[in-house]
Amino acid sequence: xxxxxxxxxxxxxxxxxxxxxxxxxxxxxxxxxxxxxxxxxxxxxxxxxxxxxxxxxxxxxxxxxxxxxxxxxxxxxxxxxxxxxxxxxxxxxxxxxxxxxxxxxxxxxxxxxxxxxxxxxxxxxxxxxxxxxxxxxxxxxxxxxxxxxxxxxxxxxxxxxxxxxxxxxxxxxxxxxxxxxxxxxxxxxxxxxxxxxxxxxxxxxxxxxxxxxxxxxxxxxxxxxxxxxxxxxxxxxxxxxxxxxxxxxxxxxxxxxx
Numbered sequence: 001x002x003x004x005x006x007x008x009x010x011x012x013x014x015x016x017x018x019x020x021x022x023x024x025x026x027x028x029x030x031x032x033x034x035x036x037x038x039x040x041x042x043x044x045x046x047x048x049x050x051x052x053x054x055x056x057x058x059x060x061x062x063x064x065x066x067x068x069x070x071x072x073x074x075x076x077x078x079x080x081x082x083x084x085x086x087x088x089x090x091x092x093x094x095x096x097x098x099x100x101x102x103x104x105x106x107x108x109x110x111x112x113x114x115x116x117x118x119x120x121x122x123x124x125x126x127x128x129x130x131x132x133x134x135x136x137x138x139x140x141x142x143x144x145x146x147x148x149x150x151x152x153x154x155x156x157x158x159x160x161x162x163x164x165x166x167x168x169x170x171x172x173x174x175x176x177x178x179x180x181x182x183x184x185x186x187x188x189x190x191x192x193x194x195x196x197x198x199x200x201x202x203x204x205x206x207x208x209x210x211x212x213x214x215x216x217x218x219x220x221x222x223x224x225x226x227x228x229x230x231x232x233x234x235x236x237x238x239x240x241x242x243x244x245x246x247x248x249x250x251x252x253x254x255x256x257x258x
Contacts, residue, residue: 004026004030008084012035014035015044018230022230025233026088027051031057034079034082041061066125087137090147094122100117100163104159114162126147126170133145138184143237144187144241145181171190174189174248187236189236191233191248192252194251196224196225217254229251
């Protein structure tokens, strides 16, 4: 696979789960990593130090509240001060817990505030983050953007209507971005994961039920792991994926076709 050393990836939400696995994958291949965290600066800085020591790359952590889209501009200005280029942007951060109250639940119990928060963290965060990243990518001749989606917009998952519909929306937005950013030599794709065993999934009230059903449906008879997603995200940023844009890559262990 092509040499990626010396390039820079920006990842939102990379202190645990899928985001951490993605950051580690890029770092292991010599890519400098600028990543965000929500609240735990200590863990974020420990990860940055770890990746720098293990892989000989540059890594920096930045605070970001994805429910505040106005924070993206100063975020990228801070990244500009630390890095000389941006080649890739991964829109990964998500919300769960109190901010999704009213957005996570049965259809008849959905509330505007919770739904709006999910939209802000999913679609708005992708749009604003990609806009800032694209300005930097254009200066270095192009790049790649990947947003995280979910197979919850393809099949029914209990209590997932708020998230599922917003994942469908971000996939549609990524296709529009792919068309319009193509002239800058920027490719835009989505990775749609089946249920992945992370803290976010464990926050579901029916986690054990979802886990059992995923293993039952999977052609591989197991849950998805963060590294399963990280490999696909990394591939979409490499030159080997140079003619792939406007697509959604489903990584679900065969849970949606049976």
